[in-house]
């Protein structure tokens with residue numbers, strides 16, 4: 237094993253969680269090393285999240301991580317809920333005076349990487365963590381680089397921000413699967429296509445044929461999803477089949493069709509790790525929790541974890557005070573479980589399950605009718621979707 241590299245904070249994963257944390261630490265003069273098993277180009281092509289809460293955008297702008305988000309993101313002041321062939325607008329601005337921003341995850345990653353690299357940040361691409369050892373005062377990460385050479389990083393604190401298949405999780409909970417878990421009997425068939433937008437805001441459509449989500453990316457590229465079987469092979473469907481399925485699930489408008497240039501099937505899971513901290517090793521973002529994407533919460537939750545972790549690390553490194561850091565799990569879990577509930581609720585209210593009875597279907601319509609006919613219910617949806625205030 238080569239000579240260990242020493243740093244204050246070793247961060248596994250250059251996703252939104254890891255990069256944002258290293259940026260916030262840098263602003264306080266706290267050194268960190270971020271490792272990621274992918275190349276920079278691959279990270280910058282990550283197609284995932286699209287919706288950012290107000291608080292996420294504010295944090296990116298106020299800390300200098302991104303100014304593009306203010307210029308290029310699209311402000312959405314509502315969404316449309318569709319069922320039984322009718323659309324109902326949930327007006328966030330009117331209900332809670334807030335909005336969300338459509339700004340794809342790869343743009344967030346491009347901004348964060350550019351900022352970290354301009355600031356001289358130590359980001360090591362193609363460095364794969366194989367193990368995190370948190371059993372000593374100075375935790376360490378061991379792994380191998382692109383050439384297959386081993387490396388070892390010894391730090392005061394290790395952050396596992398390495399996504400849903402986290403290696404760091406084992407150091408905290410004892411296994412990669414140690415957590416509260418739920419799987420869903422459906423998945424999303426996601427496409428990217430070249431076409432103009434079919435709507436100004438997101439459409440969440442519940443239909444007898446299953447769920448569909450009409451989302452946007454830019455003036456020329458759109459992102460859409462339709463409910464499918466988790467075992468669906470994305471290459472089995474022709475473009476015509478995909479468009480037919482989408483068109484029949486969305487009522488009252490004809491979607492603009494165009495060439496489909498990316499397709500994937502995305503399984504649905506809810507997960508919260510049994511613990512987020514052990515000794516000097518912490519989990520953040522998807523490594524700590526996963527939500528089904530229906531509520532658009534994953535990246536936003538990762539940002540909240542990082543915000544709280546940053547406060548704790550600042551207290552540790554400037555005042556040698558661990559009180560804040562020791563409260564990380566309790567503070568982060570508060571929002572995590574609320575977001576878990578919201579994501580589960582949106583998912584179960586909008587999708588059909590393979591074994592749904594007539595009763596289940598009618599009850600679901602009753603629930604949707606209750607939501608769109610009650611200011612209280614729509615206000616809850618708007619509060620949760622746009623993001624609760626930070627504690």
Ligand SMILES: Cc1cc2nc3c(=O)[nH]c(=O)nc-3n(C[C@H](O)[C@H](O)[C@H](O)COP(=O)(O)OP(=O)(O)OC[C@H]3O[C@@H](n4cnc5c(N)ncnc54)[C@H](O)[C@@H]3O)c2cc1C
Pocket residue numbers: 248249250251252253254271272273274279284285286287288341363364365366397398399400401402403426502520521522523529531532533534535536537538
């Ligand atoms: C279809 C879809 C739509 C979504 N929509 C939204 C939305 O609208 N709003 C929202 O807030 N969220 C959304 N999400 C969720 C969001 O994408 C994730 O929650 C977010 O990426 C989590 O960020 P992260 O930094 O925790 O993890 P990740 O983004 O997964 O980053 C982890 C990083 O760690 C690296 N890594 C993994 N293992 C290792 C290892 N062993 N060694 C080194 N590096 C490693 C990976 O290469 C990766 O770069 C969506 C997700 C999907 C799939």
